[in-house]
Amino acid sequence: MSSESPVSIQIPPELAGQRLDQALAQILPEYSRSRLKGWIEAGRVMLDGRLPRPRDAVSGGEAVELRPLLEPVHHDRPQAIELDVRYEDAAIVVLNKPAGLVVHPAAGNPEGTLLNALLHRAPELAALPRAGIVHRLDKQTSGLMVVAKTPAAHRHLVAALAEHAVGREYLALVQGELIAGGTVDAPIGRHPRDRKRMAVVLGGKHAVSHYRVEERFVGHTLLRVHLETGRTHQIRVHMAHIRHAIVGDPAYGGRLRLPPAAGEALTAQLRGFGRQALHAARLTLEHPVSGEVLSWAADIPDDMHALLDAFRAHRQARSDD
Structure with missing residues (x-):
């Protein structure tokens, strides 16, 4: 193990009263x-020039000097998996x-x-936290990282x-059919009954999603969503919260909804789509x-x-009738 460059930060006022280790996390x-x-x-952390304890409460405004250690990832092995770089x-x-x-x-x-x-x-990424991964996408969400x-x-x-x-x-x-864009500003935390899911909850973490209509279909809408924050399952939770759940979402989407007069082709596509229709574009x-x-x-x-x-084919067929 080797030392990383020192990190200098200041405790934000809104974290006053928390334990030092909790605030730093x-x-x-x-x-x-x-x-x-x-x-x-x-002894690798200094708080206002002194050596603190993890349980020490912070009051906000303190100067922190941290000397991290680069620790190789020992338990995860390299695997030859093709990546689209x-x-x-x-x-x-x-x-x-x-x-x-x-x-x-x-x-x-x-x-x-x-x-x-x-x-x-x-x-060399073994020396970085989580091999350099700084944000994530859900397993069944595709797109850029x-x-x-x-x-x-x-x-x-x-x-x-x-x-x-x-x-x-x-x-x-x-x-559902949305006629205009909007913003969802609703805090997200663990679901009170199902700990594997997230939910809009009082006291959750601040979460904001902005969306606009990209394309309209019969009974459904393609949205372009811009994340202001990055909470776990944020878009999935926010869309379900405003009663426009993402198609195919197994955790937040509810039962399958077919649009009116859906033909065999669209029905087969919807029934066979085995993930949430969400892509980081x-x-x-x-x-x-x-x-x-960049x-x-x-x-x-x-x-x-x-x-x-x-x-699109279903929308066209409906307009031709």
């Missing part, structure tokens, strides 16, 4: 709370994740993930995400080294394209 989400606690106990240099890699690929290893998916693929492509390749790029991207300075646009096919960010604003776009995958074509 919110400010520095790239590090787990247990790892931060260990660094505090090891759209851009790569010494600092970052941008890729188009297919639906079905899990981002991080977990209990149900210990291997065969994006993280395993990244470790095979660039073994950025991964850091150096500690400095990792810090830059994590800070940019926290400051809402990374532009992320999604295409989402939702139930555009990613915009400031390059962590050059400062240049943007990438990824076309929707074939399965979602076929579904939209079936909706």
Whole structure:
């Protein structure tokens, strides 16, 4: 293990009253709370020039100096999994994740993930938290992601995400006919009864999604959604909250809804579409080294394209009647 460059931050006033390790975990989400606690106990954190304890309460405004340790990822092995890379240099890699690929290893998916693929492509990523992954897409959501390749790029991207300075646009096919765009500003937290799901809950984390109508169909609408924040399942939860759940969403979509007079082709497409119709279509960010604003776009995958074509054919057939 080796030391990473020191990190200097200030405790925001809104975190007053929290434990130091808890506050740091919110400010520095790239590090787990247990790892931060260990660094505090090891004397690698200074709070206003003194050595604190993990349980010390913060009052807001304190200066924090953190000396992180680069720790290789020992338990995840590199795997030769093909990746659709759209851009790569010494600092970052941008890729188009297919639906079905899990981002991080977990209990149900210990291997065969994006993280395993990244470790095979660039073994040096083992020294970065989560192999440089700074944000995620759900298993069945396709589209663009950025991964850091150096500690400095990792810090830059994590800070940019926290400051809402990374532009992320999604295409989402939702139930119901919307006539105009809008904004969903509703806090998201764990579902009170089902801990595997998220929900709009009082006291949840601040979450904002902006959407506009991209294309209208009979009984359904294709939306372009811009994320202002990045909470778990945010678009899926917000769309379900306004009663326009994403088509095919197994957790938040409810029962299958066929549009009026749906023919065999559209019915077959809807019944056979085995995931949420959600795609991360555009990613915009400031390059962590050059400062240049870069943007990438990824076309929707074939399965979602076929579904939209079936909706277009159905719309045309209805207009011809």
